[in-house]
Amino acid sequence: MPLPRIRGLISAHRRRTALLTALVTGSTVLAGPDLASAGGAPTPSSAAAPRLDWRQCVPGSDFDCATAEMPLDHGDPDGRTLDLAVIRRKATDPGRRIGTLFFNPGGPGGPGTVQMPQNYAYFPREVRERFDIVSWDPRGIGSSTAVNCFANPEEAAEWNAGKAANFPVGEAERRVFLAAYKDLTRRCEQRAPELLRHVSTADTARDLDRLRQAVGDPQLTYLGISYGTILGATYANLFPGKVRAMVLDGDWDPQAWTNHASDEDPPLTSFLRLGADRGAQDTLEQFLTLCGAAPTDRCAFSAGTAEATRDKFDRLMRRLRKDPVDGWTYAATVGAVVNGLYVVHPGWTDLARTLQDLWQGRAPEPSPLPPGPAVPDPNPYLGEEQATSVLCGDSPNPRDPDAYHALAETTAARTGDTGRHWTWASVACATWPVAAHRYRGPWNKPTDHPVLVIGNTHDPATPLSAARAMAGELADARLLTNDGYGHTALLNPSSCVQNNESRYLVDGILPPPGTTCRQDRAPFATPRPTGGIATGGGGTADTVS
16 A cells, blocks of 8 residues: 655754754654663653754755754663754755655765765655655764764874774784774773763664654654665664655665674674675676676776686785785775775776776776765764774674684685675774664564665675565565665666655555566666666566566
8 A cells, every 4th residue: 555645744944953853862752661672772751852953054055954962872861962963955846745754874884964965866856856855974973973082183094004904914914903993992982981882773763763753754754775774674673653664775684783682702793694795706706797798998907708807806916915006905905896896887997997007006096086065064084983883882793803814714715805804894893892772673573664675686795685684574575676786776776776766755655576676777888778667667677476
C-alpha cells in the first residue's frame, strides 16, 4: 500500500529548525522496556523537542543552517549539553511538499553540513522537489561538538606525520604505528573522556528522532548511505512505529557491526566481518579487467588486456614496496586505490592516471577537490579520532594490538593488497574505550512501513552480501540490486534506482521482489543514451526471479 502523506506539519521555518535539532539531540521517546537489555537505552525523557533558528548559511546560499543544543546523555536531559550543526535545503516545489527527508552521508564521521550540499544533485529530482532535505554533523563530528584530541592543528599534523600512511610495512613501522594509536587513545581519554562515551550510533539515532519531532513529522523519512545504513537500522529498531520510509544504500550487515552481540573478544575486525576486504578485491579485479579492455585514452593504466593489466598492477605494488615514488609508498598507494574505487566517474579514470604516473616513476598530480559548499565552515576539522570514536566505541574489534599484523597477512593471502588496508583500518580500536550506550539488537522489530535496501554488485567497501544480510535481518525490507560499481548507488547513479527510490519515498511503492537495476554509465566507456521502462522505470532494469 502507498504510504500516507505527512500532513499537519508546522510552518517551514519551525519545522526545519525542529528537524535539525531533533537529529542532533536524540529521541525523547524510546521503543520499549526491553531496550536496556538490547543495548544501552537511556531512560525515556519528557523533554520538549528542540527548536532550531534557521538562517541562510552564507549570503547567497541555497542552504539554511542552524545550531541545536542537545543533551550529552539522553538519559539525563537536564545535564551537560552539546551543539550540533544542522543544514537544510528546502523543497524546490513547495506547493507539493510532502515533508522532510533526513540524510546521513556515512562514515562514520561524515559531516552532513558539507557532504549533503556537495551531493545534493545526486538526489532524485522528484525527491528534491517534494522534500526538504536535512542533514547534520553527528555528535562528535565536524562542526558539531567534536572529538578533538589535540591542542592545535599543528599537533594533530605532527601526530599523523609521525606514523606510516594507511598501514605499516615492516617491524619498525609496526612498532611506531601501534605506539601512535595507543598515544591517540591516551590523548582522547585525557581531553574528551565524557564525549567519547556518548557518540554511539544509538545516541545519534535518538538525536535523529528528536529532530523528527522538531520538524513536526509524525514519522521519519530517511536516506542513509554506508555507515548511515547501520544508523538507519538502529533507528528502525529503537523506534519501529516511527518509520514512514527508509532507504539504506551501501549496507552494513548488523550482525557484522555488533559481532552478533557477543561479549567475547572478536577474532576479526569490524571491516573483515563485513567483508570489505572481499568487496574491495572484487571491485579492484573489475577495475583492472575493464581497464585492460579499454584503450589508453580511456584508461591510462591499460596494458592492452585484462591479464596484462593485472600483472602490471602486481608488479607496480611489488616495486613500490621497495622503492616509493616521492612519498607514494606501497601502503599509501593501496589506500589511494581503495578510495579511488568508490566513485566510478571520474574516480576510476583518475585512479588509472595515478597508477600510470607511478608506473612511470613520477608522483601523480593531485586530483582537484570539489568546490567547498556555501556553508560557514566548508572544511571543518575531521581528525581520525572522530570516526574512530564512533567505530571503536560501538563495534567490537580485537583488543590485542599485536594481533593485527598476523591477521592482516592472513587476510592478504586471501584478498590481496586490499586485505591489509581493511585489517589495519580498525587498529585504533584495540585500546579504545567502549561507548556507554551501544545498540546490539534485536534487528527485526516490525516497522510501520517496509524499508528499501539497495546494494551494488561490485562495492569496494560494503559488498552486496551485506545488503542481503541487512534485508534479511530487518523485519520488513525489500532488496533492490544495482548491477554496477563503486560505493553506493547514490554516488554512482542509475536512473532505474532513482526512479524506484522516488516511487518509494513519495508514494510508498516498493520495487517488485528481485528487481535489478543497472548503472547509467559503465566504467571507461563513452557516454551512451539510456532508456527503457522495464521494472523501476527510466534507465534499464531487469526483474530477476
